[in-house]
Amino acid sequence: MPLVAILAGDGIGPEVTAEARRVLEALDLGIDFEEGLVGGAGYRGAGHPLPPATLDLAKRADGVLFGAVGDPACDALERAMRPEQAILGLRKELGLFANLRPATLFEGLEDAAALRPDVARDIDMVILRELTGDVYFGEKGLRTTGEGLRQGYDVMAYDEAEVRRIAIVGFEMAMRRKKRLHSVDKANVLETSQLWRDVVNEVATGYPEVALIHMYADNAAMQLVRHPGQFDVMVTGNMFGDILSDLASMCVGSIGMLPSAALREWAGACGLYEPIHGSAPDIAGQGKANPCAAILSAAMLLRHSLDMPEPADRIETAVAAAIAGGARTPDLGGTLSTSAMGDAVLAGLA
Ligand SMILES: NC(=O)C1=CN([C@@H]2O[C@H](COP(=O)(O)OP(=O)(O)OC[C@H]3O[C@@H](n4cnc5c(N)ncnc54)[C@H](O)[C@@H]3O)[C@@H](O)[C@H]2O)C=CC1
Ligand SMILES: CC(C)CC(=O)C(=O)O
Numbered sequence: 330m331p332l333v334a335i336l337a338g339d340g341i342g343p344e345v346t347a348e349a350r351r352v353l354e355a356l357d358l359g360i361d362f363e364e365g366l367v368g369g370a371g372y373r374g375a376g377h378p379l380p381p382a383t384l385d386l387a388k389r390a391d392g393v394l395f396g397a398v399g400d401p402a403c404d405a406l407e408r409a410m411r412p413e414q415a416i417l418g419l420r421k422e423l424g425l426f427a428n429l430r431p432a433t434l435f436e437g438l439e440d441a442a443a444l445r446p447d448v449a450r451d452i453d454m455v456i457l458r459e460l461t462g463d464v465y466f467g468e469k470g471l472r473t474t475g476e477g478l479r480q481g482y483d484v485m486a487y488d489e490a491e492v493r494r495i496a497i498v499g500f501e502m503a504m505r506r507k508k509r510l511h512s513v514d515k516a517n518v519l520e521t522s523q524l525w526r527d528v529v530n531e532v533a534t535g536y537p538e539v540a541l542i543h544m545y546a547d548n549a550a551m552q553l554v555r556h557p558g559q560f561d562v563m564v565t566g567n568m569f570g571d572i573l574s575d576l577a578s579m580c581v582g583s584i585g586m587l588p589s590a591a592l593r594e595w596a597g598a599c600g601l602y603e604p605i606h607g608s609a610p611d612i613a614g615q616g617k618a619n620p621c622a623a624i625l626s627a628a629m630l631l632r633h634s635l636d637m638p639e640p641a642d643r644i645e646t647a648v649a650a651a652i653a654g655g656a657r658t659p660d661l662g663g664t665l666s667t668s669a670m671g672d673a674v675l676a677g678l679a
């Protein structure tokens with residue numbers, strides 16, 4: 330029986346994860362669920378944002394369904410004890426270097442998108458974000474300059490093996506889709522990005538059918554708003570991918586609509602699945618959160634880690650049907666609560 334770890338975390342994490350679990354349970358797939366403490370909840374309940382028992386659970390599981398971590402009450406803690414370290418630690422410990430963040434405009438959400446409907450309509454892309462390197466994992470700290478000023482530093486670094494493996498995933502995805510790959514970097518100013526670009530070009534020689542387009546990250550942000558339909562697969566580093574995927578989410582209606590999969594192998598291995606959003610303390614506990622990103626993350630879990638493509642399709646179809654039928658949480662301009670949106674998706678499963 331496959332084991333799915335449920336790490337709900339903080340803020341709206343438990344609210345949206347509960348709906349995703351309800352949907353999985355309704356499908357009656359013979360999955361075992363086991364819950365673990367993580368983030369601020371882990372710190373409060375077990376003295377650490379990523380308690381050893383939670384890490385052990387994640388390593389034993391066939392897939393991890395993750396909510397979100399982050400709690401303003403924990404912002405003054407030393408960095409190692411802050412909730413966000415839990416998700417960074419899980420990604421690193423599980424070797425989850427490939428982060429798939431699909432952004433698709435669901436039919437009916439044209440009005441919710443921050444772009445004109447005619448611009449938003451053709452968005453169907455995947456941002457492939459490298460997830461275990463870059464500035465988030467480099468040496469960091471606070472020091473004092475020669476002038477006696479406090480200085481913060483975070484080192485951005487990628488080695489060629491890290492770039493090569495994510496580039497290969499990008500080209501493989503492009504081969505299965507439209508054979509078009511945008512690689513986003515900042516090679517005009519960053520040595521890290523120049524290496525990124527050189528290695529992506531080397532990998533490209535093995536994929537002559539794929540049209541490769543290099544784009545600077547600042548231009549990519551602008552192009553995502555100007556003409557998002559030009560993108561199909563976009564491969565990029567950890568920080569650019571983090572920022573550009575939040576941007577892409579509003580192009581298709583809401584950050585509450587974008588799921589993600591964090592994988593260590595291109596297919597078939599245990600992965601971590603989470604909405605791209607955070608713990609949203611501003612709406613936590615109010616039943617206002619959109620659970621669709623979490624529900625769609627559960628579908629990705631079935632497809633990528635449990636080899637269950639049919640129920641994954643059923644979930645995605647049910648979300649599309651709920652949206653097409655007018656189900657809307659407040660972020661989409663509606664009034665449905667988190668659980669009522671879950672009900673609407675469940676109704677579409679029938
Ligand atoms: N993977 C994770 O666990 C992540 C954790 N965080 C953490 O979350 C906390 C809050 O970070 P923010 O920058 O505010 O980002 P956020 O994504 O939590 O929220 C940004 C805005 O989007 C809204 N929003 C987010 N998810 C929503 C949903 N499902 N439905 C409706 N509205 C939604 C929020 O209400 C807020 O106005 C911080 O502690 C941050 O470090 C942030 C991003 C990812
Ligand atoms: C703690 C952050 C790095 C999480 C985040 O913003 C993300 O993964 O999208």
Ligand SMILES: [Mg+2]
Nearest residue numbers: 571572575605
């Ligand atoms: Mg983010």
